[in-house]
Amino acid sequence: MSDTFFSGAPHWTWFIIPYFFVGGLAGGASFLAAVIDLFGKPEDRPVVRTGHNVAAVGAILSGLLLTIDLGKPLRFWHMLFQSENLPAIMFKPWSPISFGAWAILLFGLCSVLSVLGARAEEGRLQNPALRAVGGTVRGGVAKLVSGAGGLLGIFVAGYTGVLLSVTNRPIWADSPWLGALFVASGASTGAATLILLGPRRGATEQAVHRLSAFDTRALVVELLILVLFLVSLGSVNRVWLSFWGLLLVVGVIGLGILVPLGLHLKPTSFGGLAARPIANAAKLVLLGGFLLRLATMLASEGIERYRVAAGI
Amino acid sequence: MPEPMGFFTDTTVCIGCKACEVACKEWNQLPAENGGIRELSGDSYDNTRRLDGIHWRHVRFIEQFKGPYDGRWLMMSDVCKHCVQAGCLEVCPTGAIIRTEFDTVVIQSDVCNGCRACIAACPFGVIDINPVSGTAQKCTLCYDRLKVGLEPACSKACPTDSIQFGAISELRTRAQKRVEQLHAQGVQANLYGADPNGALGGLNSFYLLVDRPEVYGLPRQPQLPASQLAKSGSLSVASAAVLGLLAIVGLRKRRMDEQSRGGPGNV
Ligand code: SF4
Ligand code: SF4
Numbered sequence: 001m002s003d004t005f006f007s008g009a010p011h012w013t014w015f016i017i018p019y020f021f022v023g024g025l026a027g028g029a030s031f032l033a034a035v036i037d038l039f040g041k042p043e044d045r046p047v048v049r050t051g052h053n054v055a056a057v058g059a060i061l062s063g064l065l066l067t068i069d070l071g072k073p074l075r076f077w078h079m080l081f082q083s084e085n086l087p088a089i090m091f092k093p094w095s096p097i098s099f100g101a102w103a104i105l106l107f108g109l110c111s112v113l114s115v116l117g118a119r120a121e122e123g124r125l126q127n128p129a130l131r132a133v134g135g136t137v138r139g140g141v142a143k144l145v146s147g148a149g150g151l152l153g154i155f156v157a158g159y160t161g162v163l164l165s166v167t168n169r170p171i172w173a174d175s176p177w178l179g180a181l182f183v184a185s186g187a188s189t190g191a192a193t194l195i196l197l198g199p200r201r202g203a204t205e206q207a208v209h210r211l212s213a214f215d216t217r218a219l220v221v222e223l224l225i226l227v228l229f230l231v232s233l234g235s236v237n238r239v240w241l242s243f244w245g246l247l248l249v250v251g252v253i254g255l256g257i258l259v260p261l262g263l264h265l266k267p268t269s270f271g272g273l274a275a276r277p278i279a280n281a282a283k284l285v286l287l288g289g290f291l292l293r294l295a296t297m298l299a300s301e302g303i304e305r306y307r308v309a310a311g312i
Numbered sequence: 313m314p315e316p317m318g319f320f321t322d323t324t325v326c327i328g329c330k331a332c333e334v335a336c337k338e339w340n341q342l343p344a345e346n347g348g349i350r351e352l353s354g355d356s357y358d359n360t361r362r363l364d365g366i367h368w369r370h371v372r373f374i375e376q377f378k379g380p381y382d383g384r385w386l387m388m389s390d391v392c393k394h395c396v397q398a399g400c401l402e403v404c405p406t407g408a409i410i411r412t413e414f415d416t417v418v419i420q421s422d423v424c425n426g427c428r429a430c431i432a433a434c435p436f437g438v439i440d441i442n443p444v445s446g447t448a449q450k451c452t453l454c455y456d457r458l459k460v461g462l463e464p465a466c467s468k469a470c471p472t473d474s475i476q477f478g479a480i481s482e483l484r485t486r487a488q489k490r491v492e493q494l495h496a497q498g499v500q501a502n503l504y505g506a507d508p509n510g511a512l513g514g515l516n517s518f519y520l521l522v523d524r525p526e527v528y529g530l531p532r533q534p535q536l537p538a539s540q541l542a543k544s545g546s547l548s549v550a551s552a553a554v555l556g557l558l559a560i561v562g563l564r565k566r567r568m569d570e571q572s573r574g575g576p577g578n579v
Contacts, residue, residue: 003531008364008437010428031552035559071426071446078406078425090407094538097429098405154555158548165544166537167432168399173540179548187555210562217558225551 002236007168009301015069019062020160020293021189023104024182025286026058027157028190030111032214034150038143046202047194047211052114052146053201054193055153059108062156066104080105096163100156107156110149117142157186164296171300174236177229178296184222189289191215192282212278215285216264223257244299247291256288316415317458318394318516319467319475320483322490323528324501326387326474328357328371333389335469336369339454343444363390365442368451369466374527388519388528389466389475392417392438392451393505396513399537400430400439400450408448415480415516416453424448435512435534453517480516487520494522504530512536 033051036044067076075083079101082088092098116130117137125131137145161182164172172178194203195211230237240248260281263270267277336342343366353359356373363370370390377383394416401409401417408423409430419430419439424447431439431448442449454464462468467477476483484506494501501522505515511534525532 001526003435003533003535006437006526006529006531006534007435008362008431008440010432011441012428012432031556032559035556036563039560039563071428071441071448072424075406075423075425078408078423079427082407083423090405092403092405094541095403095405095429096541097403097427101405154552158552162541162544162548163429165540166403167429168435168531168535168537169432172432173535173537176540176543176547179544180551183548183551184555210566214559214562217562218555221551221554221558 002170002174004168004170004173004236005303007170009169009303010167011301012069012297013301015065017290017293017297019065019069020182020297021290022058022065023062023160024157024186024289024293025189025193026055026062026111027107027153027155028186028188029058029193030055030107030153030190031150031157031187032190032194032211033114034146034153037146037150043204044207046204047198047207048146049115049118050194050198050201050203051190052111052118052149054190054197055111055149056108056115059104059111059156063104063108066101096159096166100159100163103152103155103159107149107152110145110152113137113145114142114149117145153190154183154186157190158183164300169300170236170303171233171239171296174234175229175232177225177232181222181225181229181292184218184225185289185292188215188218188222188285191218192285192289195278195282196286208278212264212281215282216261219257219261219264219285223253223261226253226257239299239303242299242302244295244302248295248299251291252288252295255284256291257285260284260288314414315479315481316516317478318416318453318480318483318518319391319464319477320487320506320518320520321389321391321475322487322520323386323388323474324494324499324520324522325472326371326389327472328373328385328387329471330360330371331469331471332466332475333360333367333369333371335465336451337367339457339465340368340452342366342368342442363392363436363438363450364440365449366444368392368449372528374523376523376527386523386527388521389470390529391466391517392453393436393512393518394451394453394516395534396508396516397536398512399433399435399535402536402538403429403433405429412455412458414453414455414458416455416458418452418455419448419450421445421447421449433537435531437529480514483518487518490520494520504528 029051033048037048067073082090116134119125120134125134158179161179165178167173191211191214263277263281267274273280353361358373360367360370372388374386398417408420426447439448439450463477467475491501504521505518508514
């Protein structure tokens, strides 16, 4: 019996689950945007810009969700500064929730700067102050900001899983693979978002195909890590004998990974979904990414402490 | 600097009167649950059920009966363990959780922002949110009373001295003597959390138990949450590196394809 069954549930539910999903997706999109920005070609710019936009909106939304979820939302800044010792910084490198708060802040900053840079480049900024800031984010600086944003983005996607592992809760602390799993899911959902939104910002068909080819590989990595995650849980796997287990198998593995993989590799076998295989696969990947957070969070949250373990 | 202080709870003399629960609630002015309308749990005499933000003491009732007249009651007054290496203190991102001069662990309610990381980090399920304050709360080992030389309200109220308060070094000696006494009587008794070289560097609230820790709802080998950090972090970095490589390889492949087709592969 795992010792994790004796701990208490933190009630991280209806704001934190969307936060983990949005943060992962935004982080993955920013990571891909940075890689394409640094290693791609000028015709990939629309994808890069879409990535920065998704990252900026996602980072702001993540910060809001995280703040609303606090018992005392107005004290959110206590995670960043020592409330009794201003302006000293509050930072614990061994506590994911502490360094994660900083990561989201910096991720949001880089993403917003990248968006401003791109808008200034396109001449779409009216406000003089914003235009001045955007004007500084060009050339080498723009690449640097984009690269930093990408690294921070994938960090944000993964730290949420590490945060869960650095607890004493069932499932989360019983496996070291949750961070890696959320990284892979962040990458796959990030790519899926770019596939769906990229064309509106002028992404070419080839660019979308390349994103979809990447998504296929990311889904294979995700599936592999998911298997390793389940194997590492050992006897704790019995918690999946519940609705959440069904959701994991049908929703996450089936609909969220295997069907999109099938749509990428052999679309003709999927009837109606085959009409727009890439877009439909992307939608399913997003659904799977959300259900992954939902199942892993609520399966653990729902375990009634003590009694299960002690059998009393 | 005062000596480390704490509790030694001898579960063999607990009579389940809950005086400790009441004294704790009174002294710390903890609100009633559900507006004072108590739902009966149907679980023995235990209607408190767990430690949380408004129950900082909890008397467990464990019925071990093979037949109507063949069995025993185990009773244990549970509380925060004031771990020497405390998981809650380790993860708290606001610095609200501090170690006091008495080596106890206290949450400063005016600093806590209710992120609830400490709830998931505590191996014993001690902390929860107090709905009145909106912050995480738990036993303070009556820090306010200790400051003025008083003993905590619960141990003061305990009529059988099942809960004993004192300097940890002295409590350990006393506990060891009690174990020897029980062994001499043929009772299987063990100390839980008394070993400074054991899990979490020892617990400043430790117990004498007569069954396995799990029976009392206590983990066998409690861990610090950050023990997972290095492994979980490295695996995450490795997977990010693999995905980054896959993305770069995809872009390179395109360039090579274009070059082999004689297209514009010059970026
Ligand atoms: S028992 Fe839990 S709440 Fe108490 S000090 Fe240890 S980790 Fe913190
Ligand atoms: S809920 Fe309060 S005491 Fe607990 S970790 Fe968060 S800030 Fe710290």
